[in-house]
Amino acid sequence: MLQLLGFVNNNITGNLPSSIANGFPDLERLSIGGNRLSGEIPGCISKFSKLIKLDHGGNSFSGRVPVNLGNLQNLQHLNFDSNQLTNDPSVIELDFLISRINCRQLKVIQIGSNSFDGMLPRALGNLSASVEAFTADLCDIKGIIPNEVGNVSNLIKLDIGGNELIGTIPDTLGQLTKVQRLRLNDNKLHGSIHVNFCHFVNMYHLDLGNNHLCRQLPTCLKNITSLRELNLSYNSMTFTIPSTMWTNKKNQIMDLSNNLFNGSLAPEIGSVKRMRELYLSRNQFTGEIPSTIGKLQSLVNLTLSNNRLHGPIPESLGDLISLQYLDLSKNNLYGEIHKSLEKLEELVYFNVSFNELRGEIPNGGSFKNLSADFFCRK
DSSP states (O other): OOOEEEOOSSOOEEEOOGGGGSSOTTOOEEEOOSSEEEEEOOGGGGGOTTOOEEEOOSSEEEEEOOGGGGGOTTOOEEEOOSSEEEOOTTOSBOHHHHHGGGOTTOOEEEOOSSBOOSBOOGGGGGSOTTOOEEEOOSSOOEEOOOGGGGGOTTOSEEEOOSSEEOSBOOGGGGGOTTOSEEEOOSSOOEEOOOGGGGGOTTOOEEEOOSSEEEEOOOGGGGGOTTOOEEEOOSSEEOSBOOGGGGOOTTOOEEEOOSSOOEEEOOGGGGGOTTOOEEEOOSSEEESOOOGGGGGOTTOOEEEOOSSOOEEOOOGGGGGOTTOOEEEOOSSEEEEOOOGGGGGOTTOOEEEOOSSEEOSOOOOSGGGGGOOGGGTOOO
C-alpha cells in the first residue's frame, strides 16, 4: 500500500482534487510543497487517518484551513507555510489552531506567510506537549501573545515575528526553558524584557528587533551562554551596556542598533572572540572606542556610526583581518587614520565621514579602491 505521495518542488498547477482521499488508506506522508497549486485545501484530507506528515507549503492555496484536520491524530508535521490562506472572518481567533489540540503527536506547526488576520487563541496553551516548533511569522496576527503559550513546555522554536502583536511580552514565556530559537521581531510589543528570559538556558537565537521595547535588559542575560545571535535593534532601550554583557564568548551576531543605549563601551568587548557581526550604530554611546576591539579577529561587520564616540581610531582595528565592512561615520573622532588599517585586505566598505579626522588617507591595501566619499564631511 502507498505510504508516501510526494511532488515537492516542481511546477505543478491546478487544484488539489477531493478524489485524492480515495484509494490511499495507508498514506503516511503527503508532501506537495513548492509548487503552484491553488484553490482551497480539501477537507477530505482528514480521511488519511494514518497521516504523519502533511506538507502544502510554498503554494498558492487560499481559503480557510479545514477545521476537521484536527481528526488526524497521528499527525506529527504540519506545513501550510507560504500560501494565501485566511481565517474565518466571523471568528476573531484562529479557530483552526484550536482543532490542532486533538493532534496529540504533533511536533511541528508551520503556518507562516499567510493572511490569517486573527488572534492567537488562549487554547494554544493546550497544544500537545510534543510540539517542538511553532512558526507563524508574517501572518497578520493581531492582539496579544496569550500567557498560555508558556504551557507548551517542549517548544524548541517559536517564531511569531512580522505580525501586528501588541501588549507586553508575557513573563510566562520564561517557562519555555527548552527554547533555542525565539523570534518576536517586527511587531508592536512594548514594555521591558522580563527577568524570566534568563531561564532560556538553551537559547542560541533571540530576535526582539523592531518593537517598542524599553528600559533595561536583565543583567542575568549574561548567563545564557548558549546565545549565538541577539537582535534588539529598533527599540527604545535606554541604559549603559554592562561589561558582563560581553562575557558570552560564543556570541557571533549582535545587533543593538537604533536604540538609546548610552555610556561607554567596556574594554571587555574584546572578549567575544567569535563575534562576526556587531551593529551598535544610532545610539548615544560616548567615550573612546576601546582598543581591545582589535581582538575580535573573526569580525566581518562593525558599525559604530551615529553615536557620540570621540578620541582617535584605535590602531588595533588593523588587527581585524577578516573585516569587510567598517562604519565609524557621524561621531566625534579625531586624529589620523592609522596606516595599520591597510592590513585589512578584505575591506570593501570603510566610512569615517562626518568626524574630525586629519592627516593623509592611507593608500595601500583595500584603500586603493575606496571612494573619497567615505572620508568627506559634506
